[in-house]
Amino acid sequence: MKGLQVTDLHVSVDSKPILRGIDLTVAKGEVHAMMGPNGSGKSTLSLTIMGHPRYRVESGSVVLDGEDLLALPVDERAKRGLFLAFQYPSAIPGVSVANFLRTAINARRARADTKNDMPIPQFRKLLKERMELLEVEDSFLSRSVNDGFSGGEKKRLEMLQMHMFQPTMAVLDETDSGLDIDALKVVAHGIEMLRGPEVGILLITHYERILKFVQPDRVHVLVDGRIVRTGGRELAAELEAKGYDFIRDELYAGKA
Amino acid sequence: MLLPLDRDDVERLVRSRGEPDWLRESRLRALERYTPETWPTGLEEEWRRFPLTDLPRTLFIREPAGSDPPSEYSSVPVAAAHRGVVFDRWIDAVGDHPDLVRRWLDDGDGIASHAAFRALNGAAFGHGSTFLYVPAGVEVELPLHVHKRWNRSESAIVFRTVVVAERGSSVTFVEELSSEGGSSGRLALPGLEVHLGEGARVRYVRIQRFADDVWDLGSQRYRSGRDSSLASFNVLVGSGRTKMGLASDIEGNGAEVKLYGLVAAAGHQRIDVNSLQKVDGKGSSSDLLYLSALYDFAKAVYYGVIRVEPTSSGTGSYQECRNMLLSDKAGADPIPVLEILTNDVARCGHAATAGALEESELFYVMSRGFDRASAERLLVRGFFQRVINNIPDVQMRARVVDALAPRIGRIADIDAEIAA
Incomplete structure (x- = not known):
C-alpha cells in the first residue's frame, strides 16, 4: 500500500491520553483535510507522525509506503519522504536559509559512509525554480532561518522547504493559522503545486477558509482524540456554518 | 608553589640565543618579579575554580636544536616591507632592529593574579616568539599569518608575541598555535602584547589547537590609544587545560575595543578565561563576546571584570558570555563583574548564560x-x-x-x- 496508514493510534503526553484510537489512510495522490477544535489532538497527530519525543505512542501503528515509521528516528522518517510543515517553526540564528536548504538536501541524500552532495549548479537551478514557483524573494536566502521572520514569512519558508525536499507525504500542521489572505493564498498555492499522483497530503486545520483555495478529497473531523466524522468537501462547509459544537452535541447526545 | 626557574636558567637561555645585554636585563627584571607572593593562592576569584595542583612541574627551559618550533610566516608584501614593516621571529628582529624591539620591551601590568605567569613569560620566552611592527600611516592590506607548530617534547612552550601598530597604521594578524601530543604534561605560556597608537587599527586572530597534554597559562594585553580600533578573536579549541588572562586598557578618547572568543571543548578539557576591560577616555567603547560549545565532560569558567575608570566619560562597555552545553556532564560558569567608578556612562552591561540546546x-x-x-x-x-x-x-x-x-x-x- 502506497501512502500513509495510521491504525488504532493511541498517544499520550506527560501520561495524559490525547489520541484515543485514530484510523486514517492517506493514499498517494490524495489530499485529506483534518479539522478539529483546539485541543482535539490535531498537533499531537502531526508531531507523532514525525516522531517528536514528547509524544508517547501507547499503541497502534503508523506506516508509510509499507514501512513502520514508529521504528524510525525523526531524520530517517524525513529521508523516507515524510515532510512536516510546522505550526511554530523554530528559528536558527546564524544559519542562512540558503545554507540550511543546501545542507539539509545533502544530509537527506547522504548514504551510510558516503556523501552524495547535490552539485551546486543543480541546487541553484532547483532553488531558483522553486522560489519562482512560490514567489519567494531572493533576500530570503541570506537571512537566518526563521530568525525575526513574520508569521507569513515563516509559512512561506515552510512551503519553500516542502518544495525543495520533494516529499511523498506532506503533513501540514495548521500552516494556515494566523495568516492574512495573501499569505493564505501562498500556502494554498504551495499545496496545490505539490499535489500530484505521487504525493499524499494531510492538511491539518482549524478553519475552513483554506479549503476555499484547496480542494480536499476527504475531510475528517477530529474531536477529543478521535476521528468522529469523515466525508467530502461539504462536511467542511457544514462545520463552517454550524461550528464544532454541533458535532460534539451529536457525539455526546446519546451519552448524556 | 613556584615552578623552578633561576638566574642560571635565564643566563643560559640568553647565551644560547646570543642576546644583547638590554634583553638579558629585561629578562632578569622579569625574573625578579617572579616571586612566591605573585603565585596564585587559589583564593583569588580568578583561581578559586582552577586548581594548579596537577600543573606540570618542569619548565625545561632548553633551547631545542634547529628551528623547533617549525613556524611558517607569511611574507610581508614588498611595498609594506619598503615602508618599514617588520614581521619576524623575535631572535631575528633583535638582530636586525635592536632599537625598535627595545622600545617595546615593557610588558606593563595585567590581571594581578596572573602576574606570576607574565613574569615567567618575560624571563623565559624563547622559540616561537614574534615581533610585528607597523610604522605610522602604513596600512598592511593582506592579513599576516604565522603558524607555530611544536614537536612532541616535554619542553615548555614559552613565547612572546609583540604587535605594535603605530599612529594611523592598520594590520591584520593571524597567529595559529599547535603542538604534537604524547607527553605526560607540558606547560605553555604564550604571551601577547598589542599596542595601538592613535587611530591605529588592529585585527588579531589567535587559533589555539594545542594537543591535550598542554596546560596553557597564557596572557594577553591590549593597549589602545586615542581613536584606535581593535578587534581580537581567540579561537580556543586545543589544550587539556587553558587559563587565559586577558587585559585590555583604553588609554585615550574615542577608542574602540572588541574582544571576541570562541571556545569549543570536549573530552575532559577545561578552558577558563579571565578578562579585565579597563575603560577610560571620552566616548570610548569596550565590548566582549565569548561563546562556548562544551561537549562530553568539558568545562569552561569565565570570570571577567569591566572597570569604567573615574576619569572616563560617556563610554560604552559590555560583557557577554554564552555557553552551549552539548552533554549533561559538560558545565559552564560565566561570572561577569562590573565596576563602574563614574556616573558618566553611556552604556554598561553584561549577559551570561549556560544551557543545553532546545529540544x-x-x-x-x-x-x-x-x-x-x-x-x-x-x-x-x-x-x-x-x-x-x-x-x-x-x-x-x-x-x-x-x-x-x-x-x-x-x-x-x-x-x-x-x-x-
Whole structure:
C-alpha cells in the first residue's frame, strides 16, 4: 500500500491520553483535510507522525509506503519522504536559509559512509525554480532561518522547504493559522503545486477558509482524540456554518 | 608553589640565543618579579575554580636544536616591507632592529593574579616568539599569518608575541598555535602584547589547537590609544587545560575595543578565561563576546571584570558570555563583574548564560533529515556565527572554521557560491 496508514493510534503526553484510537489512510495522490477544535489532538497527530519525543505512542501503528515509521528516528522518517510543515517553526540564528536548504538536501541524500552532495549548479537551478514557483524573494536566502521572520514569512519558508525536499507525504500542521489572505493564498498555492499522483497530503486545520483555495478529497473531523466524522468537501462547509459544537452535541447526545 | 626557574636558567637561555645585554636585563627584571607572593593562592576569584595542583612541574627551559618550533610566516608584501614593516621571529628582529624591539620591551601590568605567569613569560620566552611592527600611516592590506607548530617534547612552550601598530597604521594578524601530543604534561605560556597608537587599527586572530597534554597559562594585553580600533578573536579549541588572562586598557578618547572568543571543548578539557576591560577616555567603547560549545565532560569558567575608570566619560562597555552545553556532564560558569567608578556612562552591561540546546529546535532540524549529531552541529555553527561573521577576511574565516571542525563539525558554507 502506497501512502500513509495510521491504525488504532493511541498517544499520550506527560501520561495524559490525547489520541484515543485514530484510523486514517492517506493514499498517494490524495489530499485529506483534518479539522478539529483546539485541543482535539490535531498537533499531537502531526508531531507523532514525525516522531517528536514528547509524544508517547501507547499503541497502534503508523506506516508509510509499507514501512513502520514508529521504528524510525525523526531524520530517517524525513529521508523516507515524510515532510512536516510546522505550526511554530523554530528559528536558527546564524544559519542562512540558503545554507540550511543546501545542507539539509545533502544530509537527506547522504548514504551510510558516503556523501552524495547535490552539485551546486543543480541546487541553484532547483532553488531558483522553486522560489519562482512560490514567489519567494531572493533576500530570503541570506537571512537566518526563521530568525525575526513574520508569521507569513515563516509559512512561506515552510512551503519553500516542502518544495525543495520533494516529499511523498506532506503533513501540514495548521500552516494556515494566523495568516492574512495573501499569505493564505501562498500556502494554498504551495499545496496545490505539490499535489500530484505521487504525493499524499494531510492538511491539518482549524478553519475552513483554506479549503476555499484547496480542494480536499476527504475531510475528517477530529474531536477529543478521535476521528468522529469523515466525508467530502461539504462536511467542511457544514462545520463552517454550524461550528464544532454541533458535532460534539451529536457525539455526546446519546451519552448524556 | 613556584615552578623552578633561576638566574642560571635565564643566563643560559640568553647565551644560547646570543642576546644583547638590554634583553638579558629585561629578562632578569622579569625574573625578579617572579616571586612566591605573585603565585596564585587559589583564593583569588580568578583561581578559586582552577586548581594548579596537577600543573606540570618542569619548565625545561632548553633551547631545542634547529628551528623547533617549525613556524611558517607569511611574507610581508614588498611595498609594506619598503615602508618599514617588520614581521619576524623575535631572535631575528633583535638582530636586525635592536632599537625598535627595545622600545617595546615593557610588558606593563595585567590581571594581578596572573602576574606570576607574565613574569615567567618575560624571563623565559624563547622559540616561537614574534615581533610585528607597523610604522605610522602604513596600512598592511593582506592579513599576516604565522603558524607555530611544536614537536612532541616535554619542553615548555614559552613565547612572546609583540604587535605594535603605530599612529594611523592598520594590520591584520593571524597567529595559529599547535603542538604534537604524547607527553605526560607540558606547560605553555604564550604571551601577547598589542599596542595601538592613535587611530591605529588592529585585527588579531589567535587559533589555539594545542594537543591535550598542554596546560596553557597564557596572557594577553591590549593597549589602545586615542581613536584606535581593535578587534581580537581567540579561537580556543586545543589544550587539556587553558587559563587565559586577558587585559585590555583604553588609554585615550574615542577608542574602540572588541574582544571576541570562541571556545569549543570536549573530552575532559577545561578552558577558563579571565578578562579585565579597563575603560577610560571620552566616548570610548569596550565590548566582549565569548561563546562556548562544551561537549562530553568539558568545562569552561569565565570570570571577567569591566572597570569604567573615574576619569572616563560617556563610554560604552559590555560583557557577554554564552555557553552551549552539548552533554549533561559538560558545565559552564560565566561570572561577569562590573565596576563602574563614574556616573558618566553611556552604556554598561553584561549577559551570561549556560544551557543545553532546545529540544524543540533539535526536533525541527532533525525533521529536515539531519541526524541528531548533524542537527547539533548545525545549531552550534549557527550559535558561533555571531562571532565568525565579524572576522574580517574570508580566508581567515575559513581557517577559523577549519580549526573548529574537529569539534563542531562542518556544515556547508556556500552562501557566497549560491549568491554568485
